[in-house]
Amino acid sequence: MKTLEKYIKRRYALFIFTFIVIILAAILIIKNSIDAQHSDAYLINTCGKQRTISQRVAKLAYKIGSAEQTEQRDIAHNELGDLISEWVHIHQYLDSVNNGKHDVIDSLLHVNKEYQHVMIIASQDLMQAETKEAIDKNIAIISRAEGPYLSNTELLVQEYQKLAESNLVNLKNITYILAIIALLILLGEYLFILVPALHQLLQRGNALVASNKKLAISEQKLKTNMAELQKLKVDLETRETFNKAFIEQIPAAIAMLDNDLRYIAVSKTWIKDYKLEGREVIGRTHYEVFPEIGEDWREKNRQCLKGAIDICDEAPFIRKDGTTQWISWDTRPWYKADGSIGGLVMHTSDISEFKFNESQRKQVERILHETNEVARIGTWEVDLVSSQSYLSEVVREIHGISKDYEISVDNGVLSYKEGESREKIQNAFLEAINYGKPYDLELELINANGNVVWVRSIGQVERVNGKTVKVYGLLQDINNFKLAQLELKKVNTQLKAIFNSKAVAMVTTDLDGVINRFNPGAEILTGYTAEEMVGKERPNLYLLKEECTNFVTDIAKHYNKKEEGFNAQYELAKHNRYDTREWTYKRKDGKLLPVQLTLTSIKDEENTLIGYLGVSTDISEKKAAENKLLHNNQLLNYAEELTAMGNWKWDTVNDQVEWSKNLYNVFKLNPDTKNLSFNTYFNFVHPEDKEKVTVYFRITKEEKHLKSFTHRIIDGEGNLKIIQLLGEVITDASGEVVEMIGTCQDVTDQKLVEIELLRKNYILNFAERITQMGNWQWDVASDTLKWSSNLYRIFEYDENITDLNYDTFFSHVHPEDKDYIADFVEKSFKEKQFSSKFIHRIITSKGNVKTVHFLGEVILNGQGEVVEMMGACQDITEQKMEENKFRGLLESAPDAMVIFNEHGVIQLINKQSEKLFGYAASELVEQPVEILIPYQFNDHNSSYHDGFFVGPSVDTMGVGNAQELFATHKNGNEIPVQISFSPLETEEGVLVSAAIRDITVQKLAQSKIIAAKNDLEDLTERLIVRNNQLADFAQITSHNLRAPVSNLNALLTFYLESNDEDEKRFLFKKFESVINHLTLTLNTLVEAIKIRNSVGKKQENIKFDDVLTKTKEILSAEILETAAQITANFSEIPEIRYYKIYLESIFLNLLDNAIKYRAKDRPPEITVKSMTFKGRTKLVISDNGLGINLERHGEKIFGLNKVFHRHPEAKGLGLYMTKTQVEAMGGEISVTSTVNEGSTFTIIF
Known part of the structure; x- marks a missing residue:
């Protein structure tokens, strides 16, 4: 019984121990799987964070590119630097975690690193970039790399997700396996440990009871038991045979092996799957049948013989013949009746066909995915x-x-x-x-x-x-x-529009020369219709025979061919050449018409000749200008002499310079001098200005902009002159400077006037310092304040600080006087006048207290609103100190002191009063104070001292811009005096202390200073007006001569390049129209000089239509080139009384701008209309051009040198000049505009 008890305890202990091991193994495996899932989730989040950072880097790059303020750009730079550091750290972390474990992820990380490196380098360069081009370049690099980086990062996230899903599947499989193993072990232990133990316990108990009760029949029982055991043995052997037969017949690959791994039984499916037909398997070891099994599988089998279970869903089985067989298996031990392991049972499945189908499916999916990516x-x-x-x-x-x-x-x-x-x-x-x-x-x-x-x-x-x-x-x-x-449709439409154009004649023929296309332009030039020509005639119908012969002769000679049987057009087609020359068309009506004809060939996509094309234009007008070119040049030279101006051109590549005739005269250089270069000009530069000139031209080449520049020269006769350069820079396709053109004007006289003006200003400043006075000017609208130099000294303020406003002044006012100042300014705005008694204290920038006296006047606009205040300020601190001393030192005061009561009766005078008035003290005491004041001032004085006692305070009479005050001497003479009143508190009441000063000498000095100041102001105003007129004239001259001079230069280029005398004569005729306009412009400008010397602008009745016609003729080349359409309606107001130069300049500027800033996808359409507006004349000019962004440029649209489009001819002068001219004549100009729709300029005269 004790043996049975030990047996049961031992088997219970094994059961509990096995159960604990299973639980611990499950906990460990599940924990590892959870940790792996957590790691995978963190990697996916980290990878997604990389994608977010790359997008933020790109956004910051765009933000830096669009930032207009340095502060915004610096903040973006700092944020971008932090992002780059974090980005690199994250990539390094991902790389270290993978560390070659996963080939696909490792490859994606490597690709990401390359794109990341490109974006980081571009970002670092962006933070260092200073130019707009460099910034845009680096932004473009980042933009190009961002897309591939995001796509690659998306693939990386997908790979991490696949890895996480795979780990999750493994966790599920392991969980299921652990559950099955646990159930099998528990079931096995229950069946083979607990059940047998209980069974034995019951059997032994029953046996003992039976033994005690039936001892006599024990032997019979034993025999019976032996018989039963024999029968049981037979049953077991029968069952084993049945199991072997069952395994052999089961429709699955199953094999039963003993402890030596010898086959006991195998199924027919096993034989079939492993191709063992005809081979003896039973009795042979597993490794004899499959010698290719490796050590790793053998180790798993050894573990299974110890009780382990080995399950695999898929694995490659490399057979002895080298083929690969994909299989899955379930290997586990089988047990004998005594509970010991009898061997292994292997269940396998051949999944090779499934793996092949899966591989095919993945390949098809990959091909389809790649196809979708490409398409x-x-x-x-x-x-x-x-x-x-x-x-x-x-x-x-x-x-x-x-x-x-x-x-x-x-x-x-x-x-x-x-x-x-x-x-x-x-x-x-x-x-x-x-x-x-x-x-x-x-x-x-x-x-x-x-x-x-x-x-x-x-x-x-x-x-x-x-x-x-x-x-x-x-x-x-x-x-x-x-x-x-x-785009193809657009090009076809454009080609069709070009062919249907009436401005150019186009004719095509087949290889036999028969016309197959004849456009409207050809119908206009020849007089024939397309119906008469197409498919019926050849171009010889309207060509002159001798010109055709000359054409053939020229082409044959050029290619060294014989004329007989020679086809000139075919020869040109062979060499892919074309021919442009002047021809004469014989129209249907018999008239001859000169044209410029270009002949070329038409080839298909395979470069096979299929026909010929002729493009011709009417050049009859071009001939008319040639005869006028010389006359125009003479007028131009005359204008240059009149304005002491010349024009120049410098070929910077070859260092070749060309001067106009008058420029030789400005420099006093022999007109016969040839081969001019930059040094020719540079040798005339004043030695002290050579360095400045060198720097100027170096900066001009760098900035590609030629600014107005003034310097000194010593001409050929040794005279010192001051010249002003104006011009523009011409660049090639790569942006390199290849030429500079411009004007040079002798401005010596103007500069001398400016120097004289500066000298006068110096004298004025000197006078202000003597009188401790300064002048000031306050622009109320913009709240800008200007001080003279001496006013800076009075306020002891830094003269380098020019950004002054009202608060600058108010901050210096003494705290006790601030309310008074605020009330005074408010009163000045209400009454629109400036009181002369504006005296208060200030605290200077150095902390000194001063008393100042402001004088000024108020400037109103047309609506009666205060727009400006200006005047003078005098430091009267010393005067105030003297007045304070006079109050305490009456008798010792240098001035006459008179003290009287509220009734105006004199109470006391000092010795200076006796000297001043000639009276003795006894003669004045108890007398009315009016005897010292002339009768014409009595009323004012009486009302003054009546009011004084109502509110007694210190005050002064007879100073500043107030009414002058005179005292009466005993002998009757009037004496200019300054009287200071102050209240004296006495036991008898309030008395008035009047300090009377003879200011005869001071008045004389003041009169002289004021006279000198007025003279200087008058001279300053005249000089400013003169300077404005000169600048106005120079800009109008430059602006209004540019268009005709450009046309003359173009015609002159054609003339110089032509070798045909007939063509040159024709070009001379074409000059007539341009020269007439230039002549009229120059004559008008000469007349303008005379008008400027008069009081006002000379106005005359001008027809709008005449001005528009003249403007269209000046801009004829641009109008033809751009196919501009100009529509006018002057029916409501056909004419205006105006200054002609200004009106023509307004039209030229606005129409030239409308053509110059046209839209690229449509021809210019310009509308000009006049109308009545509130009793005034209004002119409206509209176009359909590029338009102007008024939100961005609205405030500066009429500013000087302000341009709003990247146009090579944009100078920023036109709109500024137009506004100046309109406002100079009392008018207004405004603009409305929409980007890419057009602009409308409205002028109210």
């Missing part, structure tokens, strides 16, 4: 029942959205461009839902980045019971194809 085709699906949608990766890329971004149907529709595209997709989607109608549309889509993309959207419908439950389809990016298609 940019993606799939989408909308489940209308669950309101869920699916977008493929390509569709998300087209939309520019991330993988985790959820998009609804409404948002998807709104992503299409508003208008036709959005309406089409909305209607198509509704029809698909309501009627099950599929669609196939080409639409414009705006992605998340704001880019417009052409896409092809195909939709199909899935309906159940007549109701649409799902809409799905394809989305293809066809942007490049669509844009190319639209």
Whole structure:
């Protein structure tokens, strides 16, 4: 019994120990799996963070590129630097975690590192970049690298997700295996440990009871038991045979092996799967049958013989013949009746065919995915029942959205461009839902980045019971194809418009010379219709025979061919050449017309000759200008002599300089001097200005802009002159300076006048210092304050600080006087005048207290509003100190002191009073104070001292701009005096102390100073007006001569390049129109000089239509070149009384700008209209050009040198001159504009 008890305890202990081991193993495995899942989730989040950082880097780069303030750019720089550091750290972490464990992830990380490196280098260069070009270049690099980086990062996230999913699947499998193992072990221990133990316990108990009760029949029982045991043995042997037969017949690959791994039984499927037909297997060891099994599998089998279970879902089994067989297996031990392991049972499956099919499927999916990537085709699906949608990766890329971004149907529709595209997709989607109608549309889509993309959207419908439950389809990016298609359509339209143009004649022929196309321009030039010519005639019909012969002769001679049988056009086609020359057309009406004809060949895509093309233009007008060129040049030279001006051109590449005739005269250089260079000019430069000139031209080349520049020269006769250079820089296609052109004007006389003005200003400043006075000017509208130099000294303020305003002044006012100042200024605004008694204290910048006296006047605009105040300020601190001393030292005071009561009766005088008035003290005491004041001032004085006692205070009479005060001497003479009143508190009441000073000498000095100041102011105003007139004249001259001079230069270039005398004569005729305009302009400018010397501008009645016609003739070349259409309506106001030069300049500036800043995709359309506006004349000029961004440039649109488009001829003078001229004549000008729609200028005269 004790042995049985030990046996049961031992088996219970084994049961408990096994159960604890299983629990610990499960906890350990699950913990490791959870840790792996947590690690995978962290890696996916970290990878997503990399994607977010790359997008933030790109956004910061764009922010730096668009930042206009340095502070904003610095903040962005700091943030970008921090992001780059964090970005690099994260990538290093991902790289270290992977460390070659996963080949795909390792490859993706390597690709990411390359794109990251490109973006980081570009970002660092961006932070160091100083120029706009460098910034834009680095932003472009970042933009190009961002897309591939985001796509690659998306793939990296997917790989991490696949790895996490794989780990999760492994965790599930391990959990299931552990559960099965635990159940099997528990079941096995229950069956083989607990049940046998209990069974033995019961048997032994029963045996003992039976033994005690039936001892006599024990032997019989034993025999019976022996018989039963024999029967049991037979049953077991029968069952074993049955099991072997069962294994052999089972339809699965199963093998039963003993402890030596010898085959006991195998199924027919096992024989078939491993191709063992005809081979003896039973009795042989597993490794004899499969010698190719490696050591790792053998070790697993040894573990299974110890009780382990080995299960594998898939593994390659490399057979002895070298083939690979994919199998799965379940290997576990089988047990004998006594509970010991009898061997192994192996269950395997051949999954090779499944693996092959899976490989094929993955390859097909990969090919399909790559095809979609190349063709940019993606799939989408909308489940209308669950309101869920699916977008493929390509569709998300087209939309520019991330993988985790959820998009609804409404948002998807709104992503299409508003208008036709959005309406089409909305209607198509509704029809698909309501009627099950599929669609196939080409639409414009705006992605998340704001880019417009052409896409092809195909939709199909899935309906159940007549109701649409799902809409799905394809989305293809066809942007490049669509844009190319639209561009081709545009080019075809342009070509068709060119061919149908009436301005140019175009004729094409076949290889036999028969006309097959004859455009409207050709009909106009020849007088023949297309119906008369196409398919019927050759160009010889309207060509002169001798000219055709000359053409053949020239071409044959050029190619060293014989004329007989020679086809000139075919020869040109062979060499891919064309011929341009002057021909004479014989019109249908018999008239001869000179034209410029270009002959060329027409070839197809395979470079096969299929016909010929002739393009011709009427050049009859061009001939008319040639005879006028010389006369115009003479007028130009006369204008230059009149203005002491000359023009120049410098070829900076070859260092060749050309001067106009008058420029030789300015420099006093022999006109016969040839081969001019930069040194020719530089040798005349004053030695002290040579360095300045060198720096000026170096900066001009760097900035590619020639600014106005003034310096000294010593001319050929040794005279010192001051010249002013104006011009522009011409660059080649690469932006390099190749030429400079401009004017040079002798401004010596103007500079001498400026020097004289500066000298006068110096005298004025000197006078201010003597009188301790300064002048000031306050622009109320802009709150800008200007002080003279001496006023800075009075306030002891830094003269280098020029940004002054009202607060600058008010901050220096003594705290006790601030309320008084505020009330005074407010009163000045209300009464629109400046009181002369503006005396108060200030605290200077150095802390000194001073008393100042301000004088001034108020300037009003046309509406009576205060726009400006100006005047003078005098430091009267010393005067005030003297007055204070006089109050305490009456008798010792140098001035006459008179003290009287409230009734005006004199109470006391000092010795100076006796000297001043000639009276003795006894003669004045108790006398009315009026006897000292002339009768004409008595009324004022009486009212003054009446008011004085109402509010007694210290005051002064007879100073500043107030009414002068005179005292009466005993002998009757009037004495100019300054009287200071102050109250004296006495026991008898309030008395008045009057300090009377004889200011005869002071008045004389003041009169002289004021006279000198007035003279200087008059001279200053005259000089300012004169300078403005000179500058105005110079700018008008430069601006209004530029267009005709440019035309003359162009015609002159044609003339110099021509070798044909007939063509030269023709060119001379073409000069007539331009020269007439130039002559009229110059004569008008000469007359303007005379007008400026008169009081006002000479006005005359001018017809708007005449001015417009003249402007169109000046701009004829630009109008023809751009096909501009100018429409005018002057029916309401046909003429105006105005200054002619200004009106012509206004028209020229505004029309020239309308053509110059035209839109590239349409010809200019300009409308000019006059009308009545509130009794005044209004002129409106509208165009359909580029337009101006008024939100950005509105405040400076009429500013000097302000340009709003990157146009090579933009100077920023035109609108400034126009506004100046309009306002000079009392008018107003305004503008409304919309970008890419056009501008409208409104002038109210």
